[in-house]
Amino acid sequence: MKAILALEDGRTFEGEAFGHTGTTTGECCFNTSMTGYQEIITDPSYRGQIVTMTYPMIGNYGINPEDAESSAPHVRGLVIGELSPVASNWRSRQSLPEYFTEHKIIGIEGVDTRALTKHLRSAGAMRSCITTELSAEEAVQAAKDSAPMAGSDFVKEVSTESTYLWDGESREWTIPNTCTGQIGTYKELPEVKYNIVAYDFGIKWDILRHLRQAGFNVTVVNSRTPAEEVLALKPDGVFLSNGPGDPAALDYIHAEVKKLLGKTPLFGICLGHQILTHAFGGDTFKLKFGHRGGNQPVKDLRTGKISITAQNHGFATDTDSLPDDVEVTHVNLNDDTIEGFRHKEYPAFSVQYHPEAAPGPNDATYFFEEFAELIEGNRK
Structure with missing residues (x-):
């Protein structure tokens, strides 16, 4: 037709x-x-x-x-x-x-x-x-x-209605290799080391799989869950997920995440990064055509290393709006936009792109290990 x-x-x-x-x-x-x-x-x-x-x-x-x-x-x-x-x-x-x-x-x-x-x-x-x-x-x-993307809140449409413990299949699959005789099989998961809470703003299952592969036991909560309820679960850390829409339209989420600063380690991805921007006191803006694909070059300013990353976002952090106690750690080499930052005082960091890479390259999966290290450091 x-x-x-x-x-x-x-x-x-x-x-x-x-x-x-x-x-x-x-x-x-x-x-x-x-x-x-x-x-x-x-x-x-x-x-x-x-x-x-x-x-x-x-x-x-x-x-x-x-x-x-x-x-x-x-x-x-x-x-x-x-x-x-x-x-x-x-x-x-x-x-x-x-x-x-x-x-x-x-x-x-x-x-x-x-x-x-x-x-x-x-x-x-x-x-x-x-x-x-x-x-x-x-x-x-x-x-x-039709409604414009700017000012839209689609998080309320995609977030889970009820709290749940992630127990989906998270084992990594080993691809068969007929040349070597390797049989396709699942790798065993590591023991659980940390109990965390993940805010569901539109969370991808592969993020949950990677968190479990890194030793995290994940309780997923609705985007409207008050910070007090999250802290009452006594998590080792809190994860802020990806999601759709305009981050500036999520005032009710910014307020709750701000209450978590300094109370527990925080790690954000994509929309979670943008929400953390607002919680820190910064602003976001709409990109002309966004970053969407598996070939975005990002430089880690801490090491000088360049990774090819998977991305999917139409908004970005306004560099000039960030307070002095926030350090930019990653930048996009195509347009110099912020791709990652950390707070200098609180145990909180985030990246704008997708370390779980579904689809995309696996250059940035180390962030799940960094979250574990942040939690360990906070415990000490």
Whole structure:
């Protein structure tokens, strides 16, 4: 079925629909990852967004429930160049169109994603509409009428309603190697050393898996949980998760995290980093087109080491807004934006990118060990 992607500035692209039909709106952005489309569409951080994949063919290895980052897809829509007619992988359980049909997500293929990405880099991420039922003019108007990302609070839509102890499969899988005769198997998990609380702002399952692999026992709580209730659990530390939307719109969360400063070790990732920015007294701003993909270079100012990182964010910390007691530890080499910082007095640090890398490289997994070291130091 014919489908239209319309941007709020009037630019339109035609293609073919797959999965669900109808009309959907959201902020149109792009991701440069070459693999990991399933992890991307199930990442709660993409709530409210229509994602364009710059890699030309998508869907070739199907969908596998074990690789999901949450229980359902969160993207408003998916834009791709070519949909693979075959889903070929021994772990695949269904095709991408079947998955989208099941969850009522609209995809559009046959789009010139190179032209679209170049347009978004020039004009910036913007409101958009995918439709199989509206005219081009009506679709543009629908995009204009949709809510902007700035000022949005999608955390309340994706956070868990009830507290739970993470007990999902967290063992690392060893890939079979037919050349050496190595049989695929799971690595045994280490013993639990620390009990922590994780605020769920839209937490990815692979972050929870990595925390468990690093020896953490994780209790996950709702984003609206008061600091007093968290401290009453007597955690060894508190983790601030990733999530969607505008961090500046989360005043009620900033206030509770601020109460935790100096009371317990804190570690934040992505939205958790931005929330910590506000808790420290700083500000955030919206990037023109964001950082989304598995190829972002980041420099560790403490060591001079450069890592290639996985990222997914449309907002960043305002450097000039940070107080003097906050030290910037990491910067993005593409645009010099802040990618990590720590507090000079309190046991608190965060990074803007994704150390768990799902999808992406594994250069930055050492942050989970740094969190453990911070907790050990705080105990002493």
